[in-house]
Amino acid sequence: MRTMTTSPLELFVQAKNDIGKMVSEVEEYVVDCMSFLIELPKEKGIVTETQVKALNQYKIQIHGIREVLARDNMKVAFFGRTSNGKSTVINAMLHANILPSGIGHTTNCFCQVVGTDSEEAFLLTEESKEKHSVESVSQLAHALCHERLSEKALVEIHWPKKKCPLLRHEVVLVDSPGIDVSTNTDEWIDRHCLDADVFVLVNNSESILMVTEKNFFHKVSSKLSRPNIFILNNRWDAAALDPRSAEVHQQHMEHNRKFLVEELGICNREEADNRIFFVSAKEALYARLQEQGGLPPHTGAIELEGFANRYFEFQDFEKAFAECLSTSAVKTKFEQHVVRGKSIITDIASEMGKIQERAHHEKSKLMMQRQELVSKLDYVSHQLKLITSDEKDQICHTVEDVERKVSMALNEEIRRLHQLVEEFTADFLPNHIVITAYKRNLNAHLDKGLGSNMRARLSDAIASIVDSAKTTMTNRIKELLPEEKQHLVIARRQDHFEMFYRLNCDNLCEDFKEDIEFRFSLGLAALMHRFLGNKQASRLTIFGHSEPVPRPVLLTPGTPSNEFLPPSSDWAFAAKFLTAAVSGQGITGIVAFTTIVGLKLGWKILAAIGSVYGGIYLYERLTYTNKAKERRFKKQYVAHATKKLRLIVDLTSANCSHQVQQELSGKFARLAHLVDDHMDEMREGASQQEAQIKDLDKILESSRIHRNSANYWFNLFSIFERKYLQIDES
Numbered sequence: 001m002r003t004m005t006t007s008p009l010e011l012f013v014q015a016k017n018d019i020g021k022m023v024s025e026v027e028e029y030v031v032d033c034m035s036f037l038i039e040l041p042k043e044k045g046i047v048t049e050t051q052v053k054a055l056n057q058y059k060i061q062i063h064g065i066r067e068v069l070a071r072d073n074m075k076v077a078f079f080g081r082t083s084n085g086k087s088t089v090i091n092a093m094l095h096a097n098i099l100p101s102g103i104g105h106t107t108n109c110f111c112q113v114v115g116t117d118s119e120e121a122f123l124l125t126e127e128s129k130e131k132h133s134v135e136s137v138s139q140l141a142h143a144l145c146h147e148r149l150s151e152k153a154l155v156e157i158h159w160p161k162k163k164c165p166l167l168r169h170e171v172v173l174v175d176s177p178g179i180d181v182s183t184n185t186d187e188w189i190d191r192h193c194l195d196a197d198v199f200v201l202v203n204n205s206e207s208i209l210m211v212t213e214k215n216f217f218h219k220v221s222s223k224l225s226r227p228n229i230f231i232l233n234n235r236w237d238a239a240a241l242d243p244r245s246a247e248v249h250q251q252h253m254e255h256n257r258k259f260l261v262e263e264l265g266i267c268n269r270e271e272a273d274n275r276i277f278f279v280s281a282k283e284a285l286y287a288r289l290q291e292q293g294g295l296p297p298h299t300g301a302i303e304l305e306g307f308a309n310r311y312f313e314f315q316d317f318e319k320a321f322a323e324c325l326s327t328s329a330v331k332t333k334f335e336q337h338v339v340r341g342k343s344i345i346t347d348i349a350s351e352m353g354k355i356q357e358r359a360h361h362e363k364s365k366l367m368m369q370r371q372e373l374v375s376k377l378d379y380v381s382h383q384l385k386l387i388t389s390d391e392k393d394q395i396c397h398t399v400e401d402v403e404r405k406v407s408m409a410l411n412e413e414i415r416r417l418h419q420l421v422e423e424f425t426a427d428f429l430p431n432h433i434v435i436t437a438y439k440r441n442l443n444a445h446l447d448k449g450l451g452s453n454m455r456a457r458l459s460d461a462i463a464s465i466v467d468s469a470k471t472t473m474t475n476r477i478k479e480l481l482p483e484e485k486q487h488l489v490i491a492r493r494q495d496h497f498e499m500f501y502r503l504n505c506d507n508l509c510e511d512f513k514e515d516i517e518f519r520f521s522l523g524l525a526a527l528m529h530r531f532l533g534n535k536q537a538s539r540l541t542i543f544g545h546s547e548p549v550p551r552p553v554l555l556t557p558g559t560p561s562n563e564f565l566p567p568s569s570d571w572a573f574a575a576k577f578l579t580a581a582v583s584g585q586g587i588t589g590i591v592a593f594t595t596i597v598g599l600k601l602g603w604k605i606l607a608a609i610g611s612v613y614g615g616i617y618l619y620e621r622l623t624y625t626n627k628a629k630e631r632r633f634k635k636q637y638v639a640h641a642t643k644k645l646r647l648i649v650d651l652t653s654a655n656c657s658h659q660v661q662q663e664l665s666g667k668f669a670r671l672a673h674l675v676d677d678h679m680d681e682m683r684e685g686a687s688q689q690e691a692q693i694k695d696l697d698k699i700l701e702s703s704r705i706h707r708n709s710a711n712y713w714f715n716l717f718s719i720f721e722r723k724y725l726q727i728d729e730s
C-alpha cells in the first residue's frame with residue numbers, strides 16, 4: 001500500500017532510503033554468506049569453487065547496486081529550441097533566478113542543477129573537479145562563458161538545498177542548449193538522456209513543434225522505452241493576447257497530442273492531455289521572485305490578463321510533473337535494483353540449499369560410516385578378548401606338550417649317556433693336571449653332545465608345534481585386521497623359533513670325584529664289601545681306621561647289595577678275627593690270621609691257595625693299565641652324571657617349555673598389539689568422524705540460517721515492490 005506523503009517527490013526519497021538501507025543490510029548478509037562459504041572445507045565437496053566465485057560475484061553486484069543507489073536521483077531534462085524559455089522554466093520551478101536566460105543563444109552547454117547541503121553555490125565541470133564559486137546569475141553566465149565549453153559538455157551547478165525546496169527531494173534539473181543549434185543530438189541522448197526520468201519539451205507557443213524537436217524525441221523514444229515526455233507550450237502570455245488564442249490552444253493541443261500518442265506512441269489520449277500545458281514561465285518566475293521579495297512590485301510581467309490561469313496551469317504542470325517524476329524515477333531507478341536483488345537472493349538461497357543438501361548427505365554418510373566403525377570396533381574388541389583367552393589356554397597346552405616331550409627326550413638321552421661318554425676321546429693319564437683337563441673337556445663334550453642330541457630329537461617337533469601355534473594365532477589375528485595391514489602379521493625369518501638346551505654339565509659335574517686307584521678284586525677290603533655290603537663296610541671303616549677308605553664304586557649299578565648277616569660258630573670267630581686283623585692292619589694280625597687258617601686247613605693247601613691268590617693278584621695288577629683306569633673313570637663319570645642329570649630333568653623341561661611359552665606369548669602380544677593399534681586407529685577415526693559430524697551440524701545450521709535469511713530478504717524486496725513499484729495492484 002503506497003504511503004501518502006505531502007509531496008509526491010518525497011516518495012522517491014523515502015523509497016531510496018528504504019531500498020538503500022535494505023541493500024546495505026543485504027550486502028552485509030552476502031559478505032556473511034561469502035565468509036561462511038570460504039570457511040567451508042573444500043575437500044568434502046560441500047561447496048564448489050563455482051559457488052564461491054558466484055557468491056563473490058553477487059557481493060560485487062550488491063556493492064555496485066549500493067553505489068548506484070547512492071547516486072540515484074530524479075532527473076528531468078529540458079529540451080527545446082533556442083530562446084523557447086527552458087532556462088526560465090527551470091528558474092521558475094526552482095523559485096530562483098539560477099540559470100542565465102535572455103534573448104539569443106544563452107545556454108551553450110548542458111547545465112545540471114543539483115542540490116547541495118553547502119551554504120554556498122558552486123560550479124563543477126567535467127574537466128576539473130575544482131569548485132567555482134557562483135553567487136549570482138551574472139556570475140554564473142560569466143563563469144559558463146569563461147569555461148568555453150562544448151555544447152555536449154556538462155556543467156554541474158550545485159545550489160544550496162535550503163534555498164530551493166525542489167532540490168531537497170533529490171531532483172536534478174538539466175538545461176540543454178537549443179536543439180536547433182546542434183547537429184549531434186545522438187551524442188546528447190547517449191550522454192545525458194538515458195538516465196533521465198522525465199523529459200520536458202519546452203515549446204514556444206507562438207509556433208508549432210518543429211521537425212528538429214520532433215526528430216530529437218523520436219530518437220529519445222527509440223532508445224528509451226516509453227519515455228515520460230511533458231510538453232510545455234511556453235510564452236502563452238504572449239499568445240494569449242491573440243484574439244484567436246482559443247483556436248491556437250486547440251491547434252496546439254491536437255498537434256501535441258498527435259505527436260505524443262500517434263507519432264511517439266508513448267501514451268494514450270487521456271494521458272497525453274495530462275502532459276500538455278500552456279504556461280508562461282516568465283510570469284511564474286516573476287511571481288515567485290516577487291513573493292520572495294526578489295523583485296520590486298509592479299514589474300509588469302504578472303499584470304497581464306489571464307496571468308492567474310497561466311500561473312495555476314504552471315502549478316498543475318509542477319504537480320503532474322512531480323507525481324510522474326517520482327513514480328517514474330522510483331520505478332526506473334529502483335525496480336531494476338529490486339529485480340536484481342531478488343535474483344541474487346534467490347540464487348544465494350538456492351546455493352545455501354545445495355550446501356544444506358550436500359552437508360546433510362555427507363552427515364548421513366558419515367553417521368553410517370561411524371556406526372559401522374563403532375560396530376567393527378566392538379566386534380574386534382570382543383573377538384580379541386575371546387582369542388586372547390583361547391590362546392592362553394592353547395599356549396598352556398602347547399607348553400605342557402613341549403614339557404612332556406623335552407622330559408621324555410632328556411630321560412632317553414640320560415639312558416644313552418654312556419654312549420656319549422664312550423664317544424669322547426682324549427689322552428688320559430692318571431695325574432691330577434691331565435685328569436682335570438680331561439674332565440673339563442668331557443663336560444664340554446657332554447654339554448655339546450646332549451644339546452645337539454636334544455636338538456636333533458626335538459627341533460623339528462617343537463618347531464612344528466610352535467609354528468603351528470603361531471600360524472593359528474596369526475590367522476586368527478589376521479582376521480581382525482584390515483586388508484592393508486594384514487601383511488604385518490606375516491611371520492618374518494627372525495620369527496623362527498629355536499630351542500636353547502643348556503644343560504651346563506660343567507657345573508653339574510663339578511663335584512665329580514673319580515676313584516681310579518688299583519683295587520685287588522680278592523683283596524680283603526673288596527671281599528668285605530662284597531660280603532658285608534657298602535654300609536657295613538663303611539661303618540667298619542669309620543669306627544676302626546685312621547686311614548680313610550675310598551668309597552667303593554658299584555660295578556653294576558642297580559645290583560642289590562647283600563644283606564649283613566650276624567656271625568655264627570667258626571666262621572663267626574674267623575670273621576671276628578679277620579675283622580680285628582683288618583681293623584688292625586698290622587703284620588701281627590695277618591700272621592695270626594695265616595697261622596690260624598694254616599692250622600685249620602693244612603699248610604700245603606694254604607701254600608697252593610696262596611700261589612693262586614698271588615697269581616691272580618699279579619694278573620690284575622699287570623692288566624690295570626691307563627686304558628682300564630680311563631674305563632673306570634668313564635663308568636664312574638656316567639653314574640655321576642646320570643644321577644645329576646636325572647635331578648635336572650624337570651628343571652630343563654620346565655625351562656624349555658618356558659622358552660616356548662615366552663616365544664608364543666611374545667608372538668601373541670605382538671600380534672595383539674597390532675590389533676590394539678588398529679583399534680586405537682578406529683577409535684581415533686570414530687572420534688574424528690564425531691567431530692566432523694559436529695562440524696557438519698554447524699554447517700547445516702548456518703546454511704539453514706542463511707537460507708532463512710535469504711527468504712527474509714526476498715520478502716522484504718517483495719514488500720518494497722508492493723509498496724513502491726506495483727502501486728496499481730494494491
Ligand SMILES: Nc1nc2c(ncn2[C@@H]2O[C@H](COP(=O)(O)OP(=O)(O)OP(=O)(O)O)[C@@H](O)[C@H]2O)c(=O)[nH]1
Pocket residue numbers: 080081082083084085086087088089100101102103104105106107108176177178234235236237238279280281282283
Ligand atoms: N514573454 C515571455 N518571455 C519569455 C517567457 N519565457 C522566457 N521568456 C523570455 O525568452 C527569452 C529566452 O528565454 P530563455 O529562458 O533564455 O530561453 P532558453 O530556451 O533557455 O534559450 P537558450 O538558453 O538560448 O537555449 C528570455 O528573454 C526570456 O525572458 C515567457 O513565458 N513569456
